[in-house]
């Protein structure tokens with residue numbers, strides 16, 4: 486594409502891919518992760534869990550439907566969290582009734598360095614064989630040796646607490662998709678249940694799923710003193726998804742332990758699921774290459790049903806380290822890894838995938854209903870106590 490500047494992707498193992506720039510010019514580094522979703526590139530780019538990751542999409546045509554003003558998942562001022570984007574082919578034209586901007590314009594506007602025109606199958610094979618690798622995209626002025634140095638200097642995601650980096654700054658209420666001035670749980674909001682969301686990089690779709698189910702949703706920065714949250718007397722707490730290594734979020738693990746001791750209904754999603762596991766003494770491990778996609782089969786062990794799920798994680802809970810009070814409820818049919826568990830002595834359950842995304846499209850929705858049921862039962866128990 487002669488009108489696009491030259492760009493290069495260099496992996497820490499020395500692999501070099503030449504292509505053309507489709508976003509901002511400049512340099513970016515991160516862990517290179519492949520995602521097998523055929524749609525949803527805007528949601529992927531704006532999912533805070535992708536902070537410090539360069540995403541390559543295995544589906545070859547990316548950008549066909551442009552970008553719009555509704556599909557951003559980030560709730561913070563920073564719209565795009567992914568460190569960069571790698572695709573095979575950018576369409577000459579984009580078209581969709583909701584489209585407001587082309588993918589390249591969106592990337593430029595949000596200063597995202599991105600490369601197209603490379604063999605993404607070859608790249609994905611390397612990542613599958615060697616495991617997650619650091620990489621560097623240089624767009625515009627290209628120096629392959631320098632890009633290799635930069636890729637090799639990337640520290641990796643292990644040990645990195647990124648939840649505090651992407652989390653919101655202030656306590657905020659979420660109302661029908663819009664933010665409102667914080668006034669506690671407002672009387673004007675008709676929601677029945679008060680749900681506190683600990684924002685480790687929460688996706689907007691999670692908040693919408695709660696509001697749809699009659700919850701009044703208040704979002705707290707990741708490092709909020711847990712006693713401040715308890716003082717607001719939530720009926721349930723959602724521990725959100727988020728980037729980085731769950732083991733590095735010691736403040737969040739400590740907060741989760743306090744919530745467990747109070748026996749408040751908890752729902753952990755992705756990073757939240759990993760934090761609950763760590764809080765009860767289990768361990769997390771870095772996976773060889775993560776689960777990223779919208780076509781991952783997950784089995785509900787209780788009824789044998791298989792659902793198609795959205796996934797985005799590079800760490801996993803080691804199932805064999807769970808204590809006796811944790812019962813495994815879901816497993817991945819790709820590699821058998823743990824996808825969900827619940828606690829026998831607390832109204833707590835967790836899911837590793839993303840039930841708020843809709844690849845199934847409704848397969849995993851019942852997990853939000855389960856959370857609401859736990860809240861309802863817990864509230865009834867309280868009123869009879």
Ligand SMILES: NC(=O)CC[C@H](N)C(=O)O
Nearest residue numbers: 726727755756798799800
């Ligand atoms: N989507 C998430 O919450 C990801 C959790 C964690 N950062 C991981 O990579 O496993």
